[in-house]
Amino acid sequence: MSGENWQSFLTFAFFIALMFVSGFYCLLITRNMLRIIIALELLIKAVTLLVIAVGFYTGMVGLSQSLVITIIVIEVAIVAVAGGIALRVFRYNDNLDVRRLRNLRG
Amino acid sequence: MPSLLILIPLFGIILLNLPIRKISMRMAFWFAVFVFFAQILIAIFHYPVFWAQDARFIHFFHVGLAVDYLGVIMLLCIGIVSLASLLVGRYTIFDEKERFRFINLLMIAGIGMNGVVMVRDIFSMYVFLEVMAVATFVLIAFNKDIESLEGSFKYIVLSAVATVLMLTAIALFLFISAGTTFSAIRDGLAQYGKSRVIIFAVGLFICGIFIKGGFVPFHGWLPDAYTSAPSSISVLLAGIVAKVAGVYTLLRLVASVFGFDGRVKTVLLIIGALSVIIGALAALRQKNMKRMLAYSSISQMGYIVLGLGAGSGLGIVGAIFHIFNHAIFKSLLFVNAAAVERQVGTNNMNKMGGISSRMPVTGVTSLIGMLSTCGLPPFAGFWSKLIIVVALWQSADYVYAAIAVLASVITLAYFLSMQRRVFFGELAKGMDDLKEANFGISLSAIVLAFITTGVGILFPAVFTKLILPAKDIFIR
Amino acid sequence: MDINLVLLILMMISTLWTVMCRSLIKATIGLAVTSAILTAIMFRLNSALAAVFELSVCTGLITVVFVSTISLTKPLTHKEIEELSKARHKRFGYLPIVIALAAAAIYFLKIPNDFSDSSSMAIRSQGIPEDVCIVLWNFRKLDLFAQIMLIIAGSLGVATLFEERKIDEW
Numbered sequence: 001m002s003g004e005n006w007q008s009f010l011t012f013a014f015f016i017a018l019m020f021v022s023g024f025y026c027l028l029i030t031r032n033m034l035r036i037i038i039a040l041e042l043l044i045k046a047v048t049l050l051v052i053a054v055g056f057y058t059g060m061v062g063l064s065q066s067l068v069i070t071i072i073v074i075e076v077a078i079v080a081v082a083g084g085i086a087l088r089v090f091r092y093n094d095n096l097d098v099r100r101l102r103n104l105r106g
Numbered sequence: 107m108p109s110l111l112i113l114i115p116l117f118g119i120i121l122l123n124l125p126i127r128k129i130s131m132r133m134a135f136w137f138a139v140f141v142f143f144a145q146i147l148i149a150i151f152h153y154p155v156f157w158a159q160d161a162r163f164i165h166f167f168h169v170g171l172a173v174d175y176l177g178v179i180m181l182l183c184i185g186i187v188s189l190a191s192l193l194v195g196r197y198t199i200f201d202e203k204e205r206f207r208f209i210n211l212l213m214i215a216g217i218g219m220n221g222v223v224m225v226r227d228i229f230s231m232y233v234f235l236e237v238m239a240v241a242t243f244v245l246i247a248f249n250k251d252i253e254s255l256e257g258s259f260k261y262i263v264l265s266a267v268a269t270v271l272m273l274t275a276i277a278l279f280l281f282i283s284a285g286t287t288f289s290a291i292r293d294g295l296a297q298y299g300k301s302r303v304i305i306f307a308v309g310l311f312i313c314g315i316f317i318k319g320g321f322v323p324f325h326g327w328l329p330d331a332y333t334s335a336p337s338s339i340s341v342l343l344a345g346i347v348a349k350v351a352g353v354y355t356l357l358r359l360v361a362s363v364f365g366f367d368g369r370v371k372t373v374l375l376i377i378g379a380l381s382v383i384i385g386a387l388a389a390l391r392q393k394n395m396k397r398m399l400a401y402s403s404i405s406q407m408g409y410i411v412l413g414l415g416a417g418s419g420l421g422i423v424g425a426i427f428h429i430f431n432h433a434i435f436k437s438l439l440f441v442n443a444a445a446v447e448r449q450v451g452t453n454n455m456n457k458m459g460g461i462s463s464r465m466p467v468t469g470v471t472s473l474i475g476m477l478s479t480c481g482l483p484p485f486a487g488f489w490s491k492l493i494i495v496v497a498l499w500q501s502a503d504y505v506y507a508a509i510a511v512l513a514s515v516i517t518l519a520y521f522l523s524m525q526r527r528v529f530f531g532e533l534a535k536g537m538d539d540l541k542e543a544n545f546g547i548s549l550s551a552i553v554l555a556f557i558t559t560g561v562g563i564l565f566p567a568v569f570t571k572l573i574l575p576a577k578d579i580f581i582r
Numbered sequence: 583m584d585i586n587l588v589l590l591i592l593m594m595i596s597t598l599w600t601v602m603c604r605s606l607i608k609a610t611i612g613l614a615v616t617s618a619i620l621t622a623i624m625f626r627l628n629s630a631l632a633a634v635f636e637l638s639v640c641t642g643l644i645t646v647v648f649v650s651t652i653s654l655t656k657p658l659t660h661k662e663i664e665e666l667s668k669a670r671h672k673r674f675g676y677l678p679i680v681i682a683l684a685a686a687a688i689y690f691l692k693i694p695n696d697f698s699d700s701s702s703m704a705i706r707s708q709g710i711p712e713d714v715c716i717v718l719w720n721f722r723k724l725d726l727f728a729q730i731m732l733i734i735a736g737s738l739g740v741a742t743l744f745e746e747r748k749i750d751e752w
Contacts, residue, residue: 006695008586014688015590019597020270021684022677026601027267029673033259034652038609040266041644042597045620047270048636051277056627058281065632066718066725067229067286071273072632072639073729074236077736078269079644081243082262083651084743085255090655092252112727119734171724207742214735218728225724233728240732244739285721303693 005057012053019046033086033096037079044075109171111148111181111220115141115213122210131202134209138192141213145185145220149178171224179426180223180354183433186557187345188216190437190550194444195338197544199248208248208338215241215342219350228279228363229286232272235318235351239265242347246335257334260327268317275311278303288362295363308364312356312373319352321411322380325404329388332400333453337444340396344403345437349429353410357425366417374415379509381408386516390523394453395443398524399436402479405513406432412510413494416501424493431478431486431558438475438554442468445547446528455524460533465542469529471551476525478558480518486562586626593619598681602674610648617641631715 023046026039048068055064090096118141122134173181192212199205218238225231243265247258276286282294282304298304313324320328328348332340356374364370385405392398410432413425445468446461447453462469478485481492491514498507542548593616600612617640624633718726 003695010693011587012590013693014685015594017688018594018681018685022597022601022681025677025680026674027263032606034606034648034655035609036263038600038613038648040263040270041613041640042600042616043266043270044273045616045640047273047277049620049623050274051280052624052627052629052632054277054280055629060280060284061628062712062716063285063721064280065629066722067276068629068632069635069718070229070233070722070725070729072635073732074233074269076639076643077236077240077732077739078262078266079647080736081240081739081743082259083647084740085243085247085259085262087651087654088247088250088743089252089255089259092255096655116727116731203745204742207738211735211738211742214731214738217731221724221728227724230722230724230728233725233732237728237731237735240735240739244735244742247743250743301694 009053009057012049016046016050016053019043019049031097031099033089033098034083036098037082037086040082041075041079044071047071111145111224112217115217119210119213122206131206134206135192135196138209138213139189142185142189142192142216145181146189149182149185172226173224176354176357176426177223179430180350181220183430184216184219184223184346184350186554187342187433187437188212188219190345190441190554191338191342193546193550194341194441195336197546198337198444198448204248208245211241211245211248212342215245215347219346222350223354226289227285227287228291228359229276231355231358232269232276235355236269238347238351239318242339242343245339245342246331248339249336251334253334254336257327257330257332261331264317264324264327268314271310271314271317275307275314278307278310288358292363292365295365308370311359312370315352315355315359316377319356319407320348320404321352321377321407322384322404325381325385328404329397329400332403333394333397337396337440337447340399341437341440341444344399344440345433348403348407349410349433353407353414353425353429356411357414357422360414361422371415371417374411375503375506378408378411378413378415379506381405382412382509382513383408383516386513386520390516390520392520393455395446395455395524395528396440396453398455398520399439399443402439402517402520403432403436405517406436406479408513409491409494409510412506413497415506416494416497416503418497418501420493420500421497424490424497428487428490428494431490431561434554434558434561435475435478435485435487438471438551438558439479441547441551441554442472442475445544445551448544448547449541455527458528459531460529462529463533467542467548467551471555472529473525474555474559476521478562480521481514482518484559484562484565486558486565489562489565586623589619589623589626593623598677602677604671606652607649610645610652613648614641614645617645 019042023039023043026042027036030036030039048071051064051067051071055061055067086096118137122137192209195208195212196205199208215238218234218236218241221234222231222238225234243258243262246261247254279286279291279294282298283290284294295304295308317324332343335343360366360370360374382405385401385403385408389398389401389405392401406428410425410428413421413428415421416424443453445465446458449465450458450461452458474485478487481487491510495507495510498504498510596612596615596619600609600616603609603612617636621633621637621641624630624636
């Protein structure tokens with residue numbers, strides 16, 4: 001890969017890394033279950049962008065798009081199941097505080 | 107036609123879910139029994155016609171699937187543990203509609219696991235891991251009480267983090283290889299292996315695998331998930347899910363893609379030793395039977411990674427043998443825990459005592475499982491632990507060999523304590539009308555105990571014929 | 583290239599808004615906006631099919647799922663929760679500082695270009711066609727199969743989670 005292409009890729013990598021940082025920050029700090037799911041979504045979007053960027057800069061656009069399509073389906077499945085669990089927890093506890101889920105200590 | 111192993115359950119699920127209600131509920135159980143039993147038979151008897159490339163009418167997947175010797179052993183383990191989990195589930199889940207869903211989800215998990223052990227492509231392996239994980243998320247939360255939901259949610263979050271790490275690594279691998287197959291990545295690594303970006307990617311992927319497999323220090327989800335899941339799912343999780351997701355992927359990648367260089371070996375040895383010690387020490391303090399077994403699982407998986415980290419052919423053979431043994435004896439112990447939980451009604455070991463007098467089958471099989479786990483002869487666990495320790499000694503990792511032996515002693519300590527508290531001694535209050543567990547649960551316990559004893563006693567024959575050929579799968 | 587940079591900065595801003603917003607619904611809208619900008623970037627990187635997928639599924643479906651889940655979990659005593667969340671939310675204010683520090687750290691991390699061996703890369707990537715449909719069908723059939731399994735597992739899972747037991751739960 002030529003030097004110029006590498007520099008443009010590094011720009012993408014810079015912003016993707018920042019997205020990772022904000023996603024992990026949100027994941028660690030938040031107390032609401034739904035916000036945890038949003039943070040996971042942000043992380044997966046960052047990875048999607050990384051796959052597309054790598055695919056573009058190495059010329060393998062077909063392969064990277066196929067991978068991304070599968071990743072999106074995985075994302076939907078995870079969000080559906082996690083959202084269902086959050087709803088169920090809400091029906092038990094009447095709120096979505098993760099710190100309240102401390103039944104399994106010890 | 108290895109693809110039959112993933113196609114037939116899918117067609118079964120589709121057929122079962124068609125709106126012909128009356129027959130399908132009962133047929134579901136027998137269909138699942140047939141599928142897993144067929145898988146066990148195929149794996150044991152190696153019909154050469156089966157393992158050849160797909161016949162022309164089912165050549166749909168012929169680019170992707172291949173089964174070598176390690177794959178055969180894994181398929182055998184998957185079949186046995188899934189069958190045990192199915193039997194336990196049949197007798198512990200009471201509602202018919204729920205049981206139907208349970209069987210469907212179990213078959214999906216089975217498809218996912220079969221897919222993981224049969225593919226030769228890193229991204230497909232990851233996707234089948236996700237199939238297995240999604241089915242497992244739902245299965246852990248199956249009872250829908252607050253503890254199961256909590257355990258499942260923790261597992262989802264950590265699994266998603268592992269997903270992100272693994273996908274980042276795969277994206278970076280695309281720089282050096284023209285596809286995502288194992289051979290393409292291996293060639294790419296051969297050329298660009300010194301690059302810091304690629305080393306970072308390899309590290310990320312291995313961290314992702316450690317999280318999915320529940321090794322220390324990424325094991326936060328494991329005790330909660332194992333404890334709060336329904337008993338049949340604990341059998342599945344401990345017996346095969348953690349192994350396929352954690353150890354099999356490590357084995358396959360280190361053998362076929364990354365190669366055995368010094369840094370990888372060091373990382374494996376350290377993580378293995380940490381898991382072995384911390385798992386064993388934590389298990390000593392537990393009052394809940396399933397939680398203790400969960401920490402014990404972490405410890406035993408550490409043994410497998412230590413065997414892999416030894417780096418020699420003998421170490422790898424020991425690791426594979428321990429995978430098989432652990433699948434058998436850990437499932438046996440969890441089946442016993444299921445029986446105890448069902449009959450006694452609690453998991454708190456302080457409230458139990460003297461159960462062995464009322465539940466003899468459970469008591470005896472639990473004793474066999476315990477002896478095998480601690481590595482006492484003549485049971486199978488003794489041989490695999492011995493091989494791992496010898497392999498570590500031979501490759502001059504004396505400290506790790508000593509750690510392995512020390513952890514065996516701690517294992518003996520906590521298991522003896524459990525046996526004394528739960529099964530022997532005086533009958534606790536309120537347990538006078540305790541009966542033996544159901545037929546299905548007892549049957550699986552007896553069969554599993556039989557297997558672990560038989561493999562231990564017949565060890566020389568088993569070893570040379572069945573396990574040693576697995577050495578050939580690795581790149582020299 | 584310039585437009586890419588602008589789009590990336592916009593995506594970063596909407597990500598920050600998603601994380602730091604106090605109300606969950608606004609955070610979900612922020613997520614949808616991030617998705618939309620991601621779609622635009624993907625279009626510019628020659629990945630049209632994946633961009634359409636991302637737009638329809640992530641911006642559309644997942645936002646709908648989130649909004650319905652949020653509306654089903656609205657807390658009962660509105661005012662108390664608002665007070666509590668204002669106090670808690672101060673911690674999120676540190677995010678811009680963390681981002682600024684991380685940006686500075688990453689900017690000065692020089693990552694060398696180890697892949698300047700362009701000839702071999704071009705030869706290797708000639709084997710894979712550019713058209714996504716051909717790649718998906720010929721090379722990635724297993725992934726398609728796994729997607730079917732995922733969808734079945736997801737729908738079975740949601741059905742299981744939402745089923746009420748006939749027995750009294752209390």
